[in-house]
Amino acid sequence: MVALLRGFYPYAIAILIAFVMYKVMPVGAEKIDLGILQINSFFTKVTGAIGIAIIMAVSLNIVNGYTGQFSLGHAGFMAIGAYTSAWITHYGSIHFFGNANAMEGLFTKGSALFVASLLAAGLVSALFGYLVGLPSLRLRGDYLAIVTLGFGEILRALLNQTQPVLDEFDIEEATRGEIFTGLGGALGFSGVPKYSNLFWVWSVAIITVIICYRLKQSIHGKAFLSIRENEIAAEAMGVPTTHYKVAAFAIAAFFAGVGGALFAHTLGNIVSPNEMNYQRSIDFVIMVVLGGMGSISGSVIAAVALTILPESLREFSEYRMIVYAILLIVFMIVRPDGIFGIREFWEVKWIRRLFRRTPKETHAP
Amino acid sequence: MSVLLDINSISLSFGGLKALSDFNLLMNKGDLQGLIGPNGAGKTTCFNVLTGVYAPQAGEMRLDGKLLNGMCCNQITRAGLARTFQNIRLFGNLTVLDNVLVASRTQIRHTMFGTVLRSMGHLREERALHAEAMTLLEVFDLAHLAHETSRNLPYGSQRRLEIARALATRPKILLLDEPAAGMNPQEKKLLAELILSVREKFHVTILLIEHDMCLVMSICERITVLDHGVTIAQGTPQEIQCDPKVIEAYLGKPMESEAI
Secondary structure, eight states: OHHHHHHHHHHHHHHHHHHHHHHHSOOTTOOEEOSSOEEOHHHHHHHHHHHHHHHHHHHHIIIIIISOOOOOOHHHHHHHHHHHHHHHHHHHHHHHHSSOOOOSSSSSHHHHHHHHHHHHHHHHHHHHHHHHHGGGGTOOTHHHHHHHHHHHHHHHHHHHTSOOOOOTTGGGGOOHHHHHTOSOGGGOOOOOOOOOOHHHHHHHHHHHHHHHHHHHHSHHHHHHHHHHHOHHHHHHTTOOHHHHHHHHHHHHHHHHHHHHHHHHHHHSSOOOGGGGSHHHHHHHHHHHHHHOTTOHHHHHHHHHHHHHHHHHGGGGGGGHHHHHHHHHHHHHHHOTTOSSTTSOGGGOHHHHHHTTOOOOOOOOO | OOEEEEEEEEEEEETTEEEEEEEEEEEETTOEEEEEOSTTSSHHHHHHHHTTSSOOSEEEEEETTEEOTTOOHHHHHHHTEEEOOSSOOOOTTSBHHHHHHHHHGGGOOSOHHHHHHTOHHHHHHHHHHHHHHHHHHHHTTOGGGTTSBGGGSOHHHHHHHHHHHHHHTOOSEEEEESTTTTOOHHHHHHHHHHHHHHHHHHOOEEEEEOSOHHHHHHHOSEEEEEETTEEEEEEOHHHHHHOHHHHHHHHOOOOHHHHO
């Protein structure tokens, strides 16, 4: 019983934190006045974007960070999740509730459908992750990067060729094939019910972080790390490297799929398949590299910083991307291993020195 | 005396080069055997075949009666054959303790779902394996370095950690590939004692490749000598020391003028 509680209470806390965030952060015309800072719904939007960035960066860290494989297809998995869940909630809402509008309130029948679509998005994406992970058994480094890049681009090209989205009136005379391929083509999937909010995004984000952290601390997680450190030695120590590499891809793809699903339900439409091109994959890779390959807290901090930075540099208008790029270059020169390297921020020596803690290790099993 | 490892006429060639031809080796439980030979004789190739890096082109390998042919590296390790490497291959960025824990993964029964949900199996096994890893490190005098990044260890400690890590897979047979390379005489002496005590404590059978004749002759019970992939002698250290073929392989033939 105690063990059961130990297993689940962090997840419960995660959901609680997300609920508080959902209640506190303003929506629509609401505002919180903090004197120096006026928090309006723009902050809420950015907070949501940060949550999704955390999901994506932390999950990509499993492949690129822990296992040391180089994947450039993370946005592809995001797209799979986004389209799968959008298809389920859009056509599901029409089928069950008659129209594709989101229901009011946090816990409704609509949200149940939404949660189911999140899970489905994750599972479909994980299946694709498994399939894309298979070449990783034979390819490494740049070659694998090209395969994953190709996967993302093929997917984008295919999504561009799909049929228009059907609404509740069109659907009556549509064939099954038309419904199945009604993903919006180059115009994007419009009319996705807006179920996503800070509660769902941050519940998933914190749960993702907990799962990834637990994996990293465990012996299973160390098997991932051993592959990155020395594959031959890992194999000689009885680690089934093929199994772990494919598992890494599948787990990362699962969370990316859920992240994409949350993303699709935030704006209420997927603007275009081109939104999830390799550029976006590279954004996530930058977050992982900047935070430190294998450091979860590093990925989280990088995801937060790299989402806020372009927003806060908005005043510089066109120059902001240049400033952003220069900051990245400077950072990589100063700290080539990323902010924290392979460790978490509380394990890093220079942070410990900062807080003047004794370097005594407190490592609990 | 039960036969643990039975290698029956293994052969392997790379193109036209015969790396190993008709290699035989019989190891009983508790044996400590040596494998020696000049550079390029095929000793490490022999280890690579045994651990599944290369598949032998002919012959059979049996561990405890179980056929090893066709298994991949990790399956062979889990079957009970662990090795160390000639050029140290630690998981450099991981701590000393984590290096051992990765190897102890072979004993894990719970799945990744168990890990994520902190199941009873996960907690019990992790706790047991952590404790076991620490005892192992104590035996190798590395316990005080458990949380040090393994890359930063001194050379001798890295060598010891490799042996500790191999033992954490709970092998029946331990293959040591030049454990004394780069050590000074003092360290070599300690290593010899360590190897003997490891055999006692962990009940493993040991096969060792070594260039240091002092070490090999003092601790091994039987020695196999390879030259150009061919087994030229097999026997006790005394027999090997007097074997004319061995002397020839290491020192060359006597000059003809002397022979006359």
